[in-house]
Amino acid sequence: MTGDGAIGPATHVRHARPSRDLAAAERFWTEGLGLSVLWRTTERGPGEHDLVMVGFPGGSWHFELTRDPERPLAPTPTVDDLFVLYLGEPVAEELVERLVAAGGRRVPAHNPYWDEFGVTVEDPDGYRLVLSSRTWG
Structure with a gap:
């Protein structure tokens, strides 16, 4: 970062989304993919919700999976909402x-490109993870 608000290659990325079942989502991303739990909370204060953050310690990205037990949001993934790992x-x-x-559940990709160059797996909330055999960059 340059200190002027610029976004660059070292910018940390948090991808947040709701989950129906945090324990199931955590199991998929940790036991299945091998990520670590970076943070967890089950606070019950006003405006607070349950969440678990998973990623690689020291990594530049992580998932924040949330569930508000008082006002739950249903995940609304489409077949083209993809998280791709090269x-x-x-x-x-x-x-x-x-x-x-x-x-998880192995599924055919909506775009045949991903079946040609990888494998698509739906997480317990229906979001799709693509494991691509290709490289990026």
């Missing part, structure tokens, strides 16, 4: 099996 190698079947065992 692995740069063939997708290990063991990884896909781990994601499925942790509550």
